Amino acid sequence: MSVLIVGSIALDDVKTPVEERFDLLGGSASYASVAAGYFSPVNLVAIVGEDFPASHWNFLQERGINLEGVQRAEGKTFRWSGEYMWDMNTRETRSVALNVFETFAPKLPDHFKSSDFVLLANIAPDLQLQVLDQMDKPKFVIADTMDLWINIAQPALLDLLKRVDMLILNDSEARELTKETSLIKAGKKIQSLGPRIVAVKKGEHGCLLFGENDDFFSCPAYPLEDIHDPTGAGDTFAGGLTGYLANRGNHDVGFKALKTAVVVGSVLASYNVEAFSLERMRSVEQKDILSRFAEFQDLAHFDADLL
Numbered sequence: 001m002s003v004l005i006v007g008s009i010a011l012d013d014v015k016t017p018v019e020e021r022f023d024l025l026g027g028s029a030s031y032a033s034v035a036a037g038y039f040s041p042v043n044l045v046a047i048v049g050e051d052f053p054a055s056h057w058n059f060l061q062e063r064g065i066n067l068e069g070v071q072r073a074e075g076k077t078f079r080w081s082g083e084y085m086w087d088m089n090t091r092e093t094r095s096v097a098l099n100v101f102e103t104f105a106p107k108l109p110d111h112f113k114s115s116d117f118v119l120l121a122n123i124a125p126d127l128q129l130q131v132l133d134q135m136d137k138p139k140f141v142i143a144d145t146m147d148l149w150i151n152i153a154q155p156a157l158l159d160l161l162k163r164v165d166m167l168i169l170n171d172s173e174a175r176e177l178t179k180e181t182s183l184i185k186a187g188k189k190i191q192s193l194g195p196r197i198v199a200v201k202k203g204e205h206g207c208l209l210f211g212e213n214d215d216f217f218s219c220p221a222y223p224l225e226d227i228h229d230p231t232g233a234g235d236t237f238a239g240g241l242t243g244y245l246a247n248r249g250n251h252d253v254g255f256k257a258l259k260t261a262v263v264v265g266s267v268l269a270s271y272n273v274e275a276f277s278l279e280r281m282r283s284v285e286q287k288d289i290l291s292r293f294a295e296f297q298d299l300a301h302f303d304a305d306l307l
């Protein structure tokens, strides 16, 4: 079953303590689409400017992503620049240029409107809402967000939360949105705002999954020794998770499937951070995902008798 993804396509400049790279393919939708594409066909809705390099466009196309819903507008592509501190976790945004995003109004090609699985990757919540307004009747809607929208667009974000099945956000965002220090309280409070399911990402420490009827899962993080560029880890996680769920087709999205989906998302994110931009994904195949998934299973398995 195909996935509809809306989000940003960007040109990123990224600086780490050891390297600086420019004009990289970035954006929440780029990462999410490539990750979802390992499991399901992807229909992408986004916007790029006249300066968007053909090599980046071709890369997305070669991954089999349907780009019919990507507008090519006059002006420049969205640009983002960030710098990572020595821990490769703390990040400072150096600059953001909205460019073509300033006037972006997502428009879904007719045959995208009946998608059952929708990932509203990180963009302004009013744009995420505009996409939902055009959909027929999706079966499962997942939204990702970021601190910026919690700070400058909270009313729209709260409207959105009432219309999604699942929200993905990171630990500091969950605390900011709920004003709770405990992530457990924060996750439950977010559920009370609308989404039945909440995934709280904890960076290099894994992720917490909150389901219905107090279902709860704590997913570990893959113990990676070398991280080259953490950019897009969250978007890759969301894309992998959604692609996996869509691949199950008409089966119910129960808690067991959601647990598997967050592990799949974590596996994909762990690969993505091994190189800049989406470069690592050029060589990752589905068999690699399966083998790291099995490692994850061993990692989280706990089989001992107490006393």
Ligand code: AMP
Residues within 6 Å of the ligand: 008, 009, 010, 011, 012, 025, 026, 027, 028, 079, 080, 096, 122, 123, 124, 148, 230, 231, 232, 233, 234, 235, 236
């Ligand atoms: P992540 O590392 O998961 O937070 O995602 C990083 C990606 O998000 C980069 O490739 C950026 O181009 C993109 N990004 C950063 N800020 C925004 C924003 N305000 N709206 C949409 N995408 C953004």
